[in-house]
Amino acid sequence: MxxxxxxxxxxxxxxxxxxxxxxxxxxxxxxxxxxxxxxxxxxxxxxxxxxxxxxxxxxxxxxxxxxxxxxxxxxxxxxxxxxxxxxxxxxxxxxxxxxxxxxxxxxxxxxxxxxQNEFTKTVWDYLESAASDTRIKNGKAALRDHARILDAIERKYGVEKEVVVAVWGLESAYGSHKGDIPVIEALATLAFDGRRGKFFEAQLVAALEILQEGHTSPANMKGSWAGAMGHTQFIPTSFQSFAVDFTGDGRRDIWADDPSDALASTAAYLKQSGWTKGQPWGVEVRVPASFDYQLANRKITKAPSEWARLGVVGTDGRPVRNYGEASVLLPGGHRGVALLVFDNFAAIEKYNTADAYVIGVGHLSDRITGGSAFTSGWPYGDRALTFEERKELQRRLNRRGHGDLKVDGLIGPITIDAVRSYQLGRGYVPDGYASFNLLKGMR
Incomplete structure (x- = not known):
């Protein structure tokens, strides 16, 4: 044999x-x-x-x-x-x-x-799913079906219930896709493999501590391939920091059919991340043809009244209400939707740092409470850069003297500033948008 x-x-x-x-x-x-x-x-x-x-x-x-x-x-x-x-x-x-x-x-x-980095979507493609008709319809139903518990959560944590529901909708489609991979097996495999081994071993230890505290069982501790768990996909260390026992049964059970603990934990997370009740995450605006696109920078904040003096107004043509300091964000460049984003944008960002995700949560929360879709268009002729193309863009920017970028394929504020520097030198609109057309021009 x-x-x-x-x-x-x-x-x-x-x-x-x-x-x-x-x-x-x-x-x-x-x-x-x-x-x-x-x-x-x-x-x-x-x-x-x-x-x-x-x-x-x-x-x-x-x-x-x-x-x-x-x-x-x-x-x-x-x-x-x-x-x-x-x-x-x-x-x-x-x-x-x-x-x-x-x-x-x-x-x-x-x-x-x-x-995971090989497949990317444009913001507008992502939003088509994040705020789809089905997700909006199911979000409205979730608000109705869980009204009592959501009202109680909003009173306790000061986070609007529609925002909590929107996170739930994006993370697990309102509990219908919580993940079925054993978390201990997933985290052990990732820790053993070596890429970010220390991070995943820390998550594995935290998961074992959660089991030792009796919040759930190994058989019930299931989630995504990366170890995110429950209705709103907490990684183990986030569970330890933010999860709460809202039902009072002695367990922080974010996996149960009853989503109360998970939804309250999400509200607690956002509250501790700096959420301010009554302030929007962002508001769609119009910018004038004469707008200085170098001002579209998260580091530059002004009161909405100051932005209005520069021609940045709501889609109704009126100044945006003074909810606090805000920045202009152009997630699709100067040919796409323009937003004024407030501190609550940064609070959602603590949950997931991707701009598309934050906009997805915010826009879905608006839509399930009757808000309208974005009125401006998007540069639909563009496509998202692949991971390798994003690295190529960074290498080309470095070679042309527009910074000393880490070639990691991540388009963050430093890369956006380098793109803007390149655009200024070529006479383009300096919106900092890393598009495929921009890369083609550099080639």
Whole structure:
């Protein structure tokens, strides 16, 4: 009968590979940890390696089955060492036994982690889903069906119920898609794999502490491939910081069919992130043809009355009400929707830093309470830059002397400023928008 153990040549090749505790910071792909300290050849059912020279070394044929078995062997060895660290952090053996029963290396999780940056959407494509007719309809129903508990949550935390419901709608489609991946298995796999290993190991320890405190069971602790859990997708450390027991049963149960704890936890999160009741997240505005687009910068804040003197007014042509200091945001460049965003925009941003997500939550919350769709158009002829194209853009900006950007594919304020610098030098509208057309022009 053919042995199911990995081939000798594969084991020998892996043993010769240097151990990497963590992927290099410049790498955009995770480097798997190669650590067979807990796997001897004898324990794998293989003969010992001969020290006699081999005249004609052969290239090892690595089958998919071999690779999977080696990954599983290494993973189980990592779990053994992790359990020792977890016990030193106060996790009981009983909790470890229950939590890791049946846990195996999850290749699907790694595939999702390694490819998450490859697929992107424009803001308008994202909003088409985030504030779709179905999501608006279901959001209105959620407001009606959970009115009593949502009113109580709003009174206690001072966060408008429609905003809480909008987060719920975007995170799990109002509880219908909470995720079905065992959280312990997902986090253990990600911590073992090495890309952001320290981060995911910290999440894994926090998840075990949640189990030890009795808030849920290992079988019920399910979520996304990255370990986000429950109705509103808290990662374990966010659960520890913000989750609340609103029902008073002694557990912070964000997984239950009753969403009360999850919705209250979301309100608590936003409140602690600086939410101000009565202030909008943002308001759609019009900017004049003469507008200085260099002022469209999150660092530049003015009262709405000051913006009105510069020609920035509401879609009705009137000055926006003075809710507080605000910035002009152009998520689709000068040819798209213009917004005045207030401090509450930053509060939602603590939940998820992507502008598209924040706008999605804010716009959905407006729509489910009867607000209108955006009145301005979008540059529909543009498409989103891929991850590799965003890195190419950063490299080209560096070569042209528009900054010393980290080539990481992330379009943040520094890259936006560099884009604006390039646009000014070429006589373009300096809106800082990193479009595909801009990249084509640079090529």
């Amino acid at each position: 053919r042995s199911m153990c990995p081939s000798l040549a594969v084991i020998a090749a892996l043993l010769a590979t240097p151990v990497l505790a963590e992927a290099p910071k410049t790498s955009l792909r995770p480097v798997a940890r190669v650590d067979l300290s807990d796997v001897t050849l004898a324990s794998a059912g293989l003969p010992s390696i001969s020290k006699r020279p081999v005249l004609r070394p052969q290239v090892a044929r690595v089958s998919v089955g071999d690779t999977k078995q080696i990954s599983e062997l290494r993973f189980q060895g990592w779990i053994k060492r992790f359990k020792n660290r977890a016990r030193r952090n106060g996790i009981s053996q009983a909790v470890l036994d229950r939590a890791f029963a049946g846990v195996r290396y999850n290749a699907y999780v790694i595939d999702k982690d390694r490819n």
